[in-house]
C-alpha cells in the first residue's frame with residue numbers, strides 16, 4: 328500500500344523536475360512496501376541506497392537549474408537539500424552498522440519531507456523560473 332501519493336498540485340511545469348519527483352515518490356512507496364513485507368535487510372538496504380542516490384541526483388538537477396538562472400533564494404533551498412542529504416547519509420551509515428535501524432517511520436518521514444519541500448521550496452523556485460524561462464509548461 329502506497330504512503331506517498333502524487334497529486335497534480337505538486338506539478339511544477341518543469342518536466343525533468345516533475346519526472347524525478349514522481350520517481351522519488353515511487354521509490355518511497357517501494358521502500359515502504361518492502362518494509363511492510365519484511366523483505367531481507369539486504370534488499371531493504373539496496374532500495375534505500377537507490378532512493379538516496381536518486382534523491383541526491385535530483386538535488387543536483389535542481390541546484391544546477393537554480394544556479395543557471397541566478398535564483399535569488401538558492402542558498403536557502405540548497406540548505407534544505409543539504410539538511411536532508413546529511414540525514415540520509417547518517418541513516419545509511421547507521422544501517423550499515425545495524426540493519427534493523429531501517430524502520431517503518433523512515434519512508435513515512437521521507438514522504439512527508441518530499442511533499443513539504445515540493446509544496447514549499449520547489450514551487451517557489453519554479454515560480455521564479457517561469458518568469459525567466461519560456462519553455463516551462465503550466466500544469
Ligand SMILES: [Fe+2]
Nearest residue numbers: 389444448449
Ligand atoms: Fe528542492
